[in-house]
Amino acid sequence: MTFKPSNLFRYPSSVVVSIFGFLFVFSLAQAEEPEQRVFFAGTQSCRACHQEIVETYVQTAHFETSQLADEHSIQGSFASGSNTLKTGNPNVYFRMEKRQDGFHQTAYRNEQSTIRSRRERFDLVMGSGRKGQSYLYWKDGLLFQLPVSYLVASGKWTNSPGMIDGQIVFDRFISPRCLECHTTLFRAEIKGSKARYSSRFLIGLSCEKCHGAGSAHVDFHKKDLQETEGRSILNPDHFPRERKLDQCALCHSGAAKPIKPPFSYRPGEPLSEYLEIEPVREGSRPDVHANQVGLLRLSRCFTASDDMSCSTCHNVHTEQRNLSELAQKCMQCHRTQECGTATKAGVSVQGECIECHMPNEKSNLITIDSGEEAFFESYRNHTIAVYPDVADQVLQRLMQK
Numbered sequence: 001m002t003f004k005p006s007n008l009f010r011y012p013s014s015v016v017v018s019i020f021g022f023l024f025v026f027s028l029a030q031a032e033e034p035e036q037r038v039f040f041a042g043t044q045s046c047r048a049c050h051q052e053i054v055e056t057y058v059q060t061a062h063f064e065t066s067q068l069a070d071e072h073s074i075q076g077s078f079a080s081g082s083n084t085l086k087t088g089n090p091n092v093y094f095r096m097e098k099r100q101d102g103f104h105q106t107a108y109r110n111e112q113s114t115i116r117s118r119r120e121r122f123d124l125v126m127g128s129g130r131k132g133q134s135y136l137y138w139k140d141g142l143l144f145q146l147p148v149s150y151l152v153a154s155g156k157w158t159n160s161p162g163m164i165d166g167q168i169v170f171d172r173f174i175s176p177r178c179l180e181c182h183t184t185l186f187r188a189e190i191k192g193s194k195a196r197y198s199s200r201f202l203i204g205l206s207c208e209k210c211h212g213a214g215s216a217h218v219d220f221h222k223k224d225l226q227e228t229e230g231r232s233i234l235n236p237d238h239f240p241r242e243r244k245l246d247q248c249a250l251c252h253s254g255a256a257k258p259i260k261p262p263f264s265y266r267p268g269e270p271l272s273e274y275l276e277i278e279p280v281r282e283g284s285r286p287d288v289h290a291n292q293v294g295l296l297r298l299s300r301c302f303t304a305s306d307d308m309s310c311s312t313c314h315n316v317h318t319e320q321r322n323l324s325e326l327a328q329k330c331m332q333c334h335r336t337q338e339c340g341t342a343t344k345a346g347v348s349v350q351g352e353c354i355e356c357h358m359p360n361e362k363s364n365l366i367t368i369d370s371g372e373e374a375f376f377e378s379y380r381n382h383t384i385a386v387y388p389d390v391a392d393q394v395l396q397r398l399m400q401k
């Protein structure tokens with residue numbers, strides 16, 4: 001058998017043209033932006049004065065949602081025995097390996113007596129690893145998705161979401177919109193006659209993604225240590241409800257059509273000037289993946305109260321995954337006695353508001369073709385409501401305990 005690099009995996013030229021067209025628009029629009037005098041100071045620069053917040057924030061999924069690839073950030077295993085992904089096609093498989101210049105994914109295809117292969121390096125990790133991770137590689141200044149991802153539910157390597165089992169796909173271009181939701185800043189630049197992503201990017205979601213660029217704030221307070229009122233920085237707590245929601249909706253309102261270039265939105269501004277978001281309608285419930293804003297809007301809790309926003313339950317500065325602590329948030333507006341079911345079932349059930357009223361549901365958007373059974377990722381349904389079937393199941397499960 002012989003090994004030779006394959007040209008089976010070249011990008012089709014139509015893909016290249018559309019990518020460059022898109023990036024060109026992206027970078028032109030950026031060039032028109034006014035010169036900014038305030039810069040991103042970086043999360044670590046906040047530590048001196050907001051130590052407690054920084055310490056908990058750097059452990060959150062937001063902060064870790066994109067990272068440089070290394071042995072800490074990549075969750076999948078490179079140990080022999082667990083570093084191969086077989087596919088339904090006996091002639092196609094992938095291997096994940098640690099080499100001198102980093103971690104690599106290699107695709108192999110057996111063709112009669114020849115094994116063709118294509119190898120690319122893990123450069124960036126997308127996803128904190130709460131549910132899963134995808135991996136990107138650099139090519140000619142652009143980013144592409146690697147064909148193999150990692151799924152927490154199985155603890156194994158798996159085909160990347162949307163890819164077809166048994167096929168080898170290295171040409172899935174990573175759009176600016178993908179990076180807008182998962183990083184703090186990526187810019188496009190023109191090098192020669194070609195558009196590419198600048199190598200000066202800010203990875204992970206920093207404090208300033210939500211509070212606006214902070215260099216002026218840091219400079220001011222370093223000079224005036226007596227000042228107790230925060231200057232030159234956005235506090236979303238002071239935004240009206242719709243602007244609070246917009247801030248999260250930038251990334252938590254599902255698919256949306258860009259109106260202005262990615263990375264131009266500033267918290268506090270109306271998001272509708274930047275993105276065309278599909279309005280939610282009763283009867284056509286949005287998918288549970290990455291559309292918490294649309295789902296929450298359909299809740300009675302939301303429509304019948306003036307001030308419910310994401311911050312009613314979420315403090316984004318720290319990880320919150322304890323469901324009975326989160327259930328306490330319901331008690332800002334409700335009493336257990338309002339719920340006939342919880343009252344009747346007794347104390348063992350009363351902390352389970354979330355399980356019955358915000359059930360975990362399978363997404364139809366995030367599916368993985370593993371060659372065997374398709375896998376659907378689950379998310380909390382943010383339409384807070386009565387789900388009679390779910391309630392029956394939860395009651396049965398709890399009564400058996």
Ligand code: HEC
Pocket residue numbers: 041042043045046047048049050207208211214215217218221222227228229230231233234235
């Ligand atoms: C040299 C000290 C210092 C540094 C560094 C600093 N801050 Fe502050 N910040 C303050 C002080 C003082 C206040 C006012 C008291 C308070 O709210 O904690 C404040 C308040 C704030 C507020 C609330 C503002 C308001 O209107 O209520 C936010 C948000 C904030 N800072 C974010 C940041 C971020 C993000 C960074 C890093 C980019 C940062 N700060 C770095 C000193 C600092």
Ligand code: HEC
Pocket residue numbers: 060061062064065066126127128129130131180181182183205209210247248249250251252310311314316319320321
């Ligand atoms: C720039 C995009 C972006 C913005 C803005 C944003 N999020 Fe997120 N959020 C994400 C991404 C991406 C994830 C998934 C992180 C991961 O696990 O990799 C996430 C995850 C979360 C989680 C799950 C965290 C966990 O530990 O389980 C919560 C809760 C959340 N976001 C709430 C909010 C709220 C509330 C706001 C507004 C104040 C907000 N987000 C703004 C992109 C964003």
Ligand code: HEC
Pocket residue numbers: 043046050053054057058062205206207208209210211235236237311314315316317
């Ligand atoms: C995903 C968006 C998001 C990120 C990222 C974020 N914040 Fe906030 N921050 C908020 C929101 C929303 C509020 C107002 C409501 C609240 O307190 O939850 C807030 C309030 C604050 C306040 C004023 C109120 C308080 O709690 O003292 C400070 C100071 C602050 N943030 C600092 C930071 C620092 C420092 C970081 C990074 C380590 C950071 N924030 C990251 C969304 C964010």
Ligand code: HEC
Pocket residue numbers: 126127128129130131132133134145174175177178179181182250251252253254255288289290291379
């Ligand atoms: C509109 C914003 C948005 C876009 C665009 C987007 N994501 Fe996400 N992504 C999210 C949010 C929000 C979550 C977590 C919460 C959820 O799924 O409801 C998430 C979750 C993930 C996760 C799982 C993280 C974990 O540990 O659970 C991965 C991996 C991921 N995204 C990769 C990507 C990649 C790669 C792209 C582009 C090709 C992309 N996403 C595009 C918002 C976005």
Ligand code: HEC
Pocket residue numbers: 300301302304305307308312326327329330331332333334353354357358384385386
């Ligand atoms: C900011 C206040 C607020 C919070 C927090 C809140 N709710 Fe509500 N909720 C309301 C209001 C107001 C109504 C409407 C009451 C009415 O119609 O009389 C409501 C209605 C409901 C209903 C009836 C829904 C329907 O479709 O008829 C359920 C169930 C419910 N809430 C459960 C919860 C649970 C569980 C939580 C916590 C996860 C929660 N709520 C958090 C304010 C809130």
Ligand code: HEC
Pocket residue numbers: 245248252292293294296308309310311312313314320321322323326327329330354358378379380381382384
């Ligand atoms: C009434 C309380 C409540 C409100 C309001 C609320 N959430 Fe949640 N959220 C929860 C609970 C409970 C969970 C489940 C936490 C867990 O399983 O770790 C959750 C989980 C999430 C997750 C993790 C994804 C998943 O399903 O696993 C994201 C992302 C999120 N919320 C975003 C938001 C955003 C954005 C808003 C505002 C539109 C919002 N939430 C409003 C209670 C709330």
Ligand code: HEC
Pocket residue numbers: 327330331334335336338339340341342345349350351352353354356357386387388390391392394395
């Ligand atoms: C075992 C499932 C289950 C649990 C746990 C549960 N609920 Fe309910 N809830 C229901 C069902 C079913 C209904 C509708 C019938 C009824 O009122 O009992 C309901 C109704 C409600 C209503 C609407 C009452 C009305 O008539 O508009 C509210 C508000 C509510 N629940 C809040 C809560 C809160 C808050 C908790 C946690 C303390 C909670 N529920 C725990 C299943 C549950």
